[in-house]
Amino acid sequence: MAQQDIPMNEMMNMDIIRFASAMADKASFIAEDFAQVLFPKTSVIFNDRMRSNALQYLRSVVGQLEQQICVIATREFDVAQDVLQKIANGGEGQSYRLLADSGLLRTTEIVQHLFIKAQQSELAARLLQKISQQDLEATLTRHLDHQDPVVAEAAMGLLVAQSKTTGTAGEISASLADLSAEIAYAFAWPVTASLARLSGLSGPQLQQATERFLAAHDESAGVARKASRLAQLVEQSGTAEDNIPHPMRDGLSLFIARLARQTGLTSDQIVSFTAEPNMARFVVAMRAADFPVQEALSVFSALDGGDHILTAATYQETDRDRALALVSSWTAPDAYQNAKRILADDSLGDRGK
Amino acid sequence: MTASGKLAEPVRGQVDADGMLLSADPLLMRLHLRSGGAEGGPLAVPELAEICRISRRLRMNLSRAVQASDDDCRIDMWVETRFVASDKEPQVSLAIIDWKERPYDDTDKIDPARERDFDRLEGRGAIRTDAALRIISLQMPVESGHLPDAIGQSLLEIYDVFPPSAHARLLEAVAERQPIRNQRMREKSGSQRLFLFQGQPLIDKAGIFAGYRFTAVPDGPEASGQDAQAMTGKLISDNLFGFQLGPALRQPLGKIIANAETISSKLQGPLRGDYASYAKDIASAGRHLLDLVNDLSDLEAIERPEFTVAADDIDLVDLAHRAAGLLAVKASDHQIRIDLPDEGGKLPACGEFRRSLQILVNLIGNAIRYSPDGSVIKVRVAADEEFARISVTDQGDGIAAEDQDRIFEKFERLGRSGDGGSGLGLFISRRLAHAMGGSLIVKSAAGKGSTFTLSLPYRE
Numbered sequence: 001m002a003q004q005d006i007p008m009n010e011m012m013n014m015d016i017i018r019f020a021s022a023m024a025d026k027a028s029f030i031a032e033d034f035a036q037v038l039f040p041k042t043s044v045i046f047n048d049r050m051r052s053n054a055l056q057y058l059r060s061v062v063g064q065l066e067q068q069i070c071v072i073a074t075r076e077f078d079v080a081q082d083v084l085q086k087i088a089n090g091g092e093g094q095s096y097r098l099l100a101d102s103g104l105l106r107t108t109e110i111v112q113h114l115f116i117k118a119q120q121s122e123l124a125a126r127l128l129q130k131i132s133q134q135d136l137e138a139t140l141t142r143h144l145d146h147q148d149p150v151v152a153e154a155a156m157g158l159l160v161a162q163s164k165t166t167g168t169a170g171e172i173s174a175s176l177a178d179l180s181a182e183i184a185y186a187f188a189w190p191v192t193a194s195l196a197r198l199s200g201l202s203g204p205q206l207q208q209a210t211e212r213f214l215a216a217h218d219e220s221a222g223v224a225r226k227a228s229r230l231a232q233l234v235e236q237s238g239t240a241e242d243n244i245p246h247p248m249r250d251g252l253s254l255f256i257a258r259l260a261r262q263t264g265l266t267s268d269q270i271v272s273f274t275a276e277p278n279m280a281r282f283v284v285a286m287r288a289a290d291f292p293v294q295e296a297l298s299v300f301s302a303l304d305g306g307d308h309i310l311t312a313a314t315y316q317e318t319d320r321d322r323a324l325a326l327v328s329s330w331t332a333p334d335a336y337q338n339a340k341r342i343l344a345d346d347s348l349g350d351r352g353k
Numbered sequence: 354m355t356a357s358g359k360l361a362e363p364v365r366g367q368v369d370a371d372g373m374l375l376s377a378d379p380l381l382m383r384l385h386l387r388s389g390g391a392e393g394g395p396l397a398v399p400e401l402a403e404i405c406r407i408s409r410r411l412r413m414n415l416s417r418a419v420q421a422s423d424d425d426c427r428i429d430m431w432v433e434t435r436f437v438a439s440d441k442e443p444q445v446s447l448a449i450i451d452w453k454e455r456p457y458d459d460t461d462k463i464d465p466a467r468e469r470d471f472d473r474l475e476g477r478g479a480i481r482t483d484a485a486l487r488i489i490s491l492q493m494p495v496e497s498g499h500l501p502d503a504i505g506q507s508l509l510e511i512y513d514v515f516p517p518s519a520h521a522r523l524l525e526a527v528a529e530r531q532p533i534r535n536q537r538m539r540e541k542s543g544s545q546r547l548f549l550f551q552g553q554p555l556i557d558k559a560g561i562f563a564g565y566r567f568t569a570v571p572d573g574p575e576a577s578g579q580d581a582q583a584m585t586g587k588l589i590s591d592n593l594f595g596f597q598l599g600p601a602l603r604q605p606l607g608k609i610i611a612n613a614e615t616i617s618s619k620l621q622g623p624l625r626g627d628y629a630s631y632a633k634d635i636a637s638a639g640r641h642l643l644d645l646v647n648d649l650s651d652l653e654a655i656e657r658p659e660f661t662v663a664a665d666d667i668d669l670v671d672l673a674h675r676a677a678g679l680l681a682v683k684a685s686d687h688q689i690r691i692d693l694p695d696e697g698g699k700l701p702a703c704g705e706f707r708r709s710l711q712i713l714v715n716l717i718g719n720a721i722r723y724s725p726d727g728s729v730i731k732v733r734v735a736a737d738e739e740f741a742r743i744s745v746t747d748q749g750d751g752i753a754a755e756d757q758d759r760i761f762e763k764f765e766r767l768g769r770s771g772d773g774g775s776g777l778g779l780f781i782s783r784r785l786a787h788a789m790g791g792s793l794i795v796k797s798a799a800g801k802g803s804t805f806t807l808s809l810p811y812r813e
Contacts, residue, residue, distance in 0.1 A: 150451075181413040211412065211438075220416030220433060229431055229451075232418050236429060236453050261418070 044275045050118040053172050057117055058105060059096050060174035065191045065213075066093045068176065073195075073209035083199040084206075095194035104190040113183050116268045119275045121172045124252055126305045131248050139251040143230065151233045158226040158254065178222040181214075188214055223253050224267060231257035244295045247302050255299075262289040264331045278308050281330075283315065287323040363433075363448040368396050368405045370442050380452065387423040401432065405445045408434040412443070429453045470675045473707050474714060478548065478569035481555075482508055484562050486527060493569065508567075512538035515547060530554040530562050535604075537572055547572040602646045610639040648777040651711075652763070655784045662705040662788045666812055669700040669709075669743045673732045676713035680721060688727045691717065700734045702741035702809040704789040709809065712782040712793065713743070716805045719778065720747035723803075740791065740808040752797040760795065782807075 070088035073079040087093050099105050143155030164175060176184065192210040195201075219225055231245075231254060245258035260267045263285050273282040279300065286296045293312050300310040330337070366377040374385055374396045382392075390397025396405060400419045408415050415434045420427060431451040437444045472479045478493035486508045503511050514520040515537040526533050533552035540546050548569040555563045613636035617629050654660055677684075677691045684691055694700075702709075720730045728748040735742045752760060759765050761783045764776040779793075786793040790810045797803035 181407070181411050181415050185411045185413065214411070214413050215436065215438065217413055218416070219414070225416050228418050229416075232429055232431060232451065236455075 043277045046118075050122060053121050054114040054118040057172040057174045058100075058110075058114055061176070061179070061187060062096045062099060062105075062191055063093045064174065064176050065187055066095045066195055068213055069188070069192060069195060069206065069209050072212050073205050076212065077205040077209055079201065079203075079205045079209075081199045081201055084195065084201070087195075094198055095191050098194045098198065099190055104194075107186060109182065109186045112268070113186075115275075116271050117172050119271050120252070122305060123247075123271070123274055123303055126303060127247055127252055130302055135248075139249055139254075142249075143234065143254075146237070148233070148237050151230070151237055154226070154230040154233050158223065158230050161221060161223045161226045162251075162253065175222075177218070178224065179217070179219070180222070180224065181217065181219050184217050184219070185214060224257075227253035227257040228261075228267065230254055231261045234258065235261055244291055246295060246299055248298075259285060259289060263327050265327065269330065274303055279304065279310075283310060284318065284323045284326055287315065287318045287320055288327040290320065363450045364452060365449075366396075366401075366447040368402075368445045368447065370409065370444065372396055372402060372405060375444070381447070381449065384421065384423060384428065388421075401447065404432055404434055405447065408436050408445045409443065412436050412438060426454045426456050429455070470679055470710065472568060474679065474710050476570070476707065480508065480567040480569060481564065482567070483564040486565070489564065511541060512548070512550075513541055515539045527565070533565070533567070538569070603643065606639055606643045606646065610636050610643065613639060645777075648781060651781050652777055655781060655788065660788065662708055662785070664703050664789075665706045667702050667704055667706050667709055667809075669702050669734050669741050669809070670694050670696070670698045672706075672709055672713055673734065673743060676710055676717050677732065679714055680717050683718070684721050684730070687721060687724070689721055689724055690729045692729050692731045694732060694734050698734070700736055700741045700743070701812040703812045704791065704809040708785045708789065709807075712785055712807055713745070715778040715782045716745040716807065719805075720745050720749070720803075723747060723749040725749070736811055739811055741811045742806050742808045744804050744806040746802060746804040748802045751799045751801045752795065752803050753799045757795050757797060761793070 066087055067090070070084045074081075074085050074088045079085075083094075105111075141155075141159070144152050144159070146152045146155065161177070164177065179187070188210050192206050196206050199206075220229075234254075235258060245255045245262070247255040249255075250258060256267045256270050259265075260270050263270075265285060270282070270285065273279060273285060276282070282303075283296070283300065286299065291299065293315050296315050297310055297312060300308075304310075332340075364378045364380045366381045367375040369375050372395045373393065374382075374390065375393075377385060385397050386392075388397040388399075396402045398421050400421045404415055404417060404419060414436055415432075417432055419430045419432045421430065422428065429451065430449045430453075433448045433450060435446045435448070437446060471477075472492070478491075480488060480492075481490045482488055488503050488506055488508055488511065491503050514523050519536065523533065523536055532554065533550060536550045536552070538548050538550050540548075549572045550567050550569050552565040552567040554565055613632045617632035617636060673693055674696055677693055680691070717730065717732070724730060724747045730748075731744075731746040733744050733746070735744075761779050763780045765780075783793040786807055786809070791808045793805065793807050795803055795805050
């Protein structure tokens with residue numbers, strides 16, 4: 001069983017009585033945590049690298065956010081408060097621990113976002129095993145020479161956005177610019193509440209600073225939106241050579257955005273499909289998008305992290321009409337899909353039929 | 354609507370806190386009105402209204418792809434919202450920086466009417482059944498006679514499986530939703546003709562089995578008792594192609610074409626480029642042979658003394674559209690536009706539907722074959738007291754005056770070769786036109802294109 005990694009001498013310094021009380025408060029959740037490990041509800045396997053990456057990313061996003069809010073509060077609203085000024089000046093933030101302990105970072109929206117980010121970094125690492133970083137970077141430059149200047153301009157935008165956020169291979173680089181509006185919103189308010197508590201500031205300045213931060217947030221600068229826009233333009237330009245997206249030709253972000261566009265799914269859905277056993281839903285999505293068999297096999301092997309093999313026979317025997325129907329059902333709103341799944345549960349018996 | 358792609362200036366709009374459209378540029382206003390909105394009313398384009406709602410709720414700016422639709426087309430947009438917080442009333446301003454319209458994508462769908470036209474052109478019957486093999490629609494060749502009250506009855510109440518021993522095998526294939534190939538079926542009543550059935554299972558959008566679509570071709574030697582009697586005692590009948598060689602050749606040729614196309618499209622796996630190219634050549638040669646077999650069958654049919662045509666009530670405008678529809682893919686391969694008479698118009702004539710369609714397909718097909726890429730083929734109709742006329746004009750090289758009679762002769766190619774023609778099409782077409790009481794003529798000059806005119810008796 002894993003132990004919380006706090007050295008004994010550090011623990012002794014913290015006042016062991018207080019630490020022991022904290023442990024007692026949390027003891028009732030041990031069974032819950034262990035149950036999640038023992039009885040997972042999905043077949044997705046989360047490896048240690050994904051967990052480590054996700055936590056690192058989460059810590060970084062919360063840290064950047066609290067700094068941004070503190071900068072606005074201290075410089076634009078003239079808040080003179082030690083804790084906030086220290087954070088604004090690059091001092092270590094304290095919100096992460098508070099928010100993590102309180103469970104405020106465990107919302108479905110945030111955890112789903114973390115999962116997608118961690119899986120994306122997995123895919124990037126897998127891709128790098130099959131293609132060099134240099135070749136991967138070259139994939140985007142081909143669109144820079146596109147005959148349509150609008151496409152070329154959008155490709156440049158994506159290239160710039162990527163260059164700002166690319167971390168070292170296999171790591172997620174957290175950038176606030178990369179957050180969608182909804183995720184920035186989901187993070188910003190708990191961080192604000194945490195700063196209010198840590199600083200003891202009772203006035204409206206922190207709230208106003210957050211509002212100003214959110215109003216200035218430009219999701220169009222993020223990699224996901226840039227990729228989505230380029231995907232839209234590339235699909236519209238519709239030249240034969242660009243017809244079938246491929247991660248080794250388009251790069252990961254653009255490939256995902258293009259497949260999402262061709263299937264009507266979201267980029268996040270496409271990424272999460274690649275984490276599922278045998279990438280079954282991903283294969284169905286490719287079939288629905290009518291990828292030729294050789295392209296589908298090639299894309300599969302480029303993104304597969306294990307030794308799974310997609311055969312031509314399996315792919316071709318996947319009925320396209322049924323694949324289209326399935327993909328179409330996955331494009332329904334999440335709330336509807338969840339409700340439908342719950343209502344279809346056998347435990348409800350024949351009620352309502 | 355005409356806007357397309359990246360706009361010089363974004364299309365702008367303004368939405369208030371309650372979702373009312375305060376102002377909109379003409380393009381956005383038109384889409385709003387077409388979506389059922391009113392001036393000053395709530396923004397009626399659901400996808401845009403949703404993005405405004407999110408922007409208002411979060412009090413943030415968004416930048417997203419949006420797809421909207423109106424009656425005519427789908428519109429791909431890239432939309433940016435700006436949330437404007439003010440003391441009075443917050444607003445959301447919309448800026449649409451890309452606006453690309455595209456027609457609804459029907460290219461993947463097989464138009465049932467077009468499919469029926471192919472069936473009729475090739476003398477095939479078509480039957481559609483539901484999942485319980487009850488007949489939903491039925492269209493059989495004229496010579497098979499009328500099948501009273503077939504709709505709603507089980508296919509097996511109308512047709513016997515032949516030989517009877519194949520009955521269980523057929524039911525097994527249906528139970529497993531397998532395609533049905535080359536199943537012989539005999540009409541239980543009426544002319545008791547034998548047909549060769551091919552059936553494809555139909556799967557609906559939800560992935561559920563919805564029945565079969567069968568095509569039925571009169572089965573060769575047993576097709577007509579009279580013909581069979583006439584052939585008795587002869588090793589090779591007078592109707593060599595129609596009843597013996599034709600059906601015998603079509604089936605293996607069909608297999609050769611299908612397999613060669615499968616190989617050339619690399620559906621079974623990777624293949625060297627030159628091998629794929631050979632397979633394409635085989636498929637192309639196979640199609641040429643199949644056309645030749647069909648032409649020879651027709652040739653033989655029209656030269657038989659007892660050859661007659663039906664006197665259907667036909668509409669030449671409708672036929673022109675059907676023939677152009679059948680050749681649409683071929684025309685678009687060569688960027689050729691077929692300029693047709695207005696679909697709302699009518700030009701009634703008297704002639705056999707299938708044979709008239711065959712003539713028009715031949716004329717328009719020739720026009721496509723001999724026209725330069727990117728040109729226009731004009732199809733026009735006219736009538737006088739006696740005849741209804743339909744003409745097909747191309748922008749090809751034209752035909753010299755001395756050759757204009759020769760092109761209607763058997764196997765005459767005017768020295769052309771390798772273009773997929775058999776040299777029988779125009780001969781057959783003219784004979785068919787005469788058999789229907791009409792004519793087929795050409796007007797042309799070298800280098801100035803050609804106009805072929807089919808005249809058929811006018812029907813009041």
